[in-house]
Amino acid sequence: MPAAPHYVPEPETKVALDYAELAIIDLAKANTVEDRKQLAVQAVDAVERQEYTIAQAERVFDVADIPFSGVSEEKKTRVRWKDERNRFIREL
Numbered sequence: 001m002p003a004a005p006h007y008v009p010e011p012e013t014k015v016a017l018d019y020a021e022l023a024i025i026d027l028a029k030a031n032t033v034e035d036r037k038q039l040a041v042q043a044v045d046a047v048e049r050q051e052y053t054i055a056q057a058e059r060v061f062d063v064a065d066i067p068f069s070g071v072s073e074e075k076k077t078r079v080r081w082k083d084e085r086n087r088f089i090r091e092l
Contacts, residue, residue, distance in 0.1 A: 020050070
């Protein structure tokens with residue numbers, strides 16, 4: 001297998017950016033029914049304040065689906081699961 005080139009990230013920008021304030025919803029706090037009710041209220045509030053639309057949510061799924069539906073069956077069959085060694089192999 002050829003060596004992968006080392007990824008060198010671009011330097012952090014020096015430009016002052018106007019980031020959105022995103023809500024933090026800590027799912028680790030979902031231990032009881034009451035906790036989950038409070039988290040649901042926080043989630044609804046965050047969605048309403050951030051104006052997160054159904055169209056945006058659908059777009060997230062559209063993008064996530066690209067590796068599955070945007071790749072031809074022929075290309076998908078180039079990679080096969082090799083059970084005995086638990087690794088992916090590429091068929092040439």
